[in-house]
Amino acid sequence: MLHTPLWKRLLIWAAVVLGLVLASPNLFYARVESHNDAQSAIAKSGGTATAEQEAAVASWPAWAPSSLVNLGLDLRGGAHLLAEVQLADVYKQRMDSLWPEARDALKPAREATGGVKRAQSPDGTLRIAIANADGVQAALEALRPLASPVVSLTGAGSSNYDIVADGQDIVITLSEAEKAATDARTLQQSLEIIRRRVDAAGTREPSIQRQGADRILIEVPGVGSAEELKTMIGTTAKLSFNTVVGTTQDAEANPGPGNILAADGEREGLYFILDATPVVSGDNLVDAQPSFDQNGRPAVSFRFDTTGARKFGEYTGANIGAPFAILLDDKxxxxxxxxxxxxxxxGIITGSFTVEESTNLAVLLRAGALPAEMKFLEEKTVGPELGQDSIDAGRTAAVIGLVAVAIFMIASYGLFGVFANIALLINLGMIFGILSLIGGTLTLPGIAGLVLTIGTAVDANVLVYERIREELRLAKSAARAIELGYERAMSAIVDANVTAMITAIVLFYFGSGPVRGFAVTLFIGIITSVFTALYVTRLIIELWINRAQPKTLVV
Structure with a gap:
């Protein structure tokens, strides 16, 4: 008789039951989804629930698992964007912010230089004109301490600025090592800010990934259109407090070196000339909340961090009676x-806001400003109807594959084929259970991975059954033939599936988006297929052998 230790049998069946229980909420997808959405909305509102939300929460038992397999963009519908981060903007900002430091560093050398001023130069370059040609070398010596080592693994030993003399001018640019480090930081910062903005909108399972040197791929299921997504993430909400140099009504006026021209957000035809270097920027904000001003109009309250509070206090204390500008998105x-x-x-930001506008502005300010402008190279909207068509097509393909495999196994192995088909159904349930447990996202390529799993899941059973047939031809008893069949097929099964797992890992590591979805489903399918073929099918066969005790075995 075949015998598996009791502890092992209990462990195997416990894993099967757990996987199927975790997968069960997906059979009631709409109900469980509304239950989860209502719970999330109630939590965000501080525990206040509407009648509809209470009904949605009550529609699914509190004791039952409620994790679902998330549907990807191609199945749920949503928006797809490919954005290019304009890294040159960051270089320009760095040089603009460096000018006040450079000016201060040159003050001790004023006698030698005869005075300095910022000269016109391309974006990303700081050109300083020296009045006295004999003072260029002294100016170079005064500016060199501004350079510091690059903070990155690849730029170790390099300086962040290249400071060189060009005739009677000094030119400062970012070094190549600093540009590489800045690019990496900018992309990472953009990714985090986009992720925070998308998460704040309550979307499900967005996919936000870096692509190449300066691009970001954004896929958000459930968003109505690509334009809606662009509005959600494209607004920079860039806040700064700048010194007012003057005003003008000429939209084409030249503000001069180191200054910028900004339109008044409320009075048409009025323009402010501002110092390009802000006193305090939105980077120093630690909180922003919608509120009302003393007249009961919608406004936004904000709070600076310690550094920002100190800078703002020092500036306002030294400039009492002078105007200063609150600049939001260049207005x-x-x-x-x-x-x-x-x-x-x-402080508080007032303006012609509605309640909704002040709330949205507070969200954007809390999420932070994008470090650079983004140019959208590709945009696509997938409608929910197309997503449903994909689900239907995937379901049809899976059913056809499942039926074809079931017929083949029964035709080839009879009752043992039925056992393999039962294990195949358990295998599919466990795949959905694991995806639900880890919060995985199912995409159309993921469905392809499921269909592939259905086709290959019985490979291990075929290897085992063929080995059992060989042992029966050698006149082994039924129990002994089954035992040897599993033992001797083990190495071939492990070898085949390890190579497939390596392929799935490589696809996940080097792929993105849909390719990763396929790799995840394939990897999980390999694990569950081996488990069900080697352990679940064997337990089913063992139960049948020990109860039926057949005199002859036909495989």
Whole structure:
């Protein structure tokens, strides 16, 4: 008689039951999804629930698992964007912010230089004109301490700035090593900000990945259109507090080196000339919340970090009676006169906001400003109807594959083929159970991985059954033939599936988007296929052998 230790049998059946229980919520997808959405909405509102939300929560038992397999963009519908980060913008910002430091560093050498000013130069370059040609070398010596080692593994030993003399000017640019490090930081920062903005909108399972040197792939299921997604992530909400140099009504006025021209957000035809280097930027914000001003109009309250509060307090204390501009997305939304030093580190942004606009602005400010503009190279909207068509097509393919494999196994191995088909159904259930447990996303290529799993899942059973047939031809008893069949087929099964797992790992590591979805489903399918073929099928056969005790065995 075949005998598997009790502890092993219990462990195997426990794994099977757990996998099927975790997969069961997917049979009631719409109900469980509405239950989960209602729970999430109630949690965000601080525990307040509407009647509809309470009904949705009650539609699924609290004790039952509620994790679902998330549907990808191609199955649920949604928006796809490929964006190119304009890295040159960051180089320009670095040089603009470096000018005040360079000016301060040159003050001790004023006698030798005869005075300095910022000269016109391409974006990403800081050109400083030296009044006295004999003072160029002294200026170089004063500016060299501004350079510091590059903070990156690949740029070790390099300086972040290249500072060279060009005639009577000094030219400062970012070094190649610093550009590479800056590019990496900018892409990472953009990824995090986009992810925070998308998450704040309550979307499901977005896919946000870096592609190449300067591109980001964004796929968000459930969003109505690519335009909606662009609005969600493309708004920079770039806030800064700048010194007012002057005003003009000429939209084409030249603000001069180191200055910028910004339109008034409320009064048409009025433009402010501002110092390009902000006193405090949105990077120093630690919180922003929708609120109301003293007149009951919608506004946004904000709070600076310690550094921002100190800078703002020092500036307002030294410039009482002077105006300063609150600049939001290159428009002046307010230009109040400083009445007293603002040392508390907090303030309020007022303007012609609606309640919805002030709420959205607060969300964008909390998420942070994108470090550089993004140019959208590719955009695509997948409608929910097309997604449903994909689901239907995938379901049809899976059913056809399952039926074909079942017929083949029964025709080839009779009752043992039935056992293999039972294990195949358990295998599919366990795949969905694991995907639900890990919060995996099922895409159309993922369905292809499922169909492939159906076709290959019985490979291990075929190897075992053929070995059993060989042992029966050698006149082995039924129990002994089965035992030897599993033992001697083990090495071939392991070899075949290990190579397939390596392929899935490589696809996941080097692939992106749909390719990763295929790799994840394939990898999980390999594990569950081996488990069901070597352990579940054997237990089923063992139960049958020990109960039926057949005199002859036909495989």
């Amino acid at each position: 002046v939304i307010s230009a109040p006169t400083i009445q007293t030093a603002i040392t508390g580190g907090s």
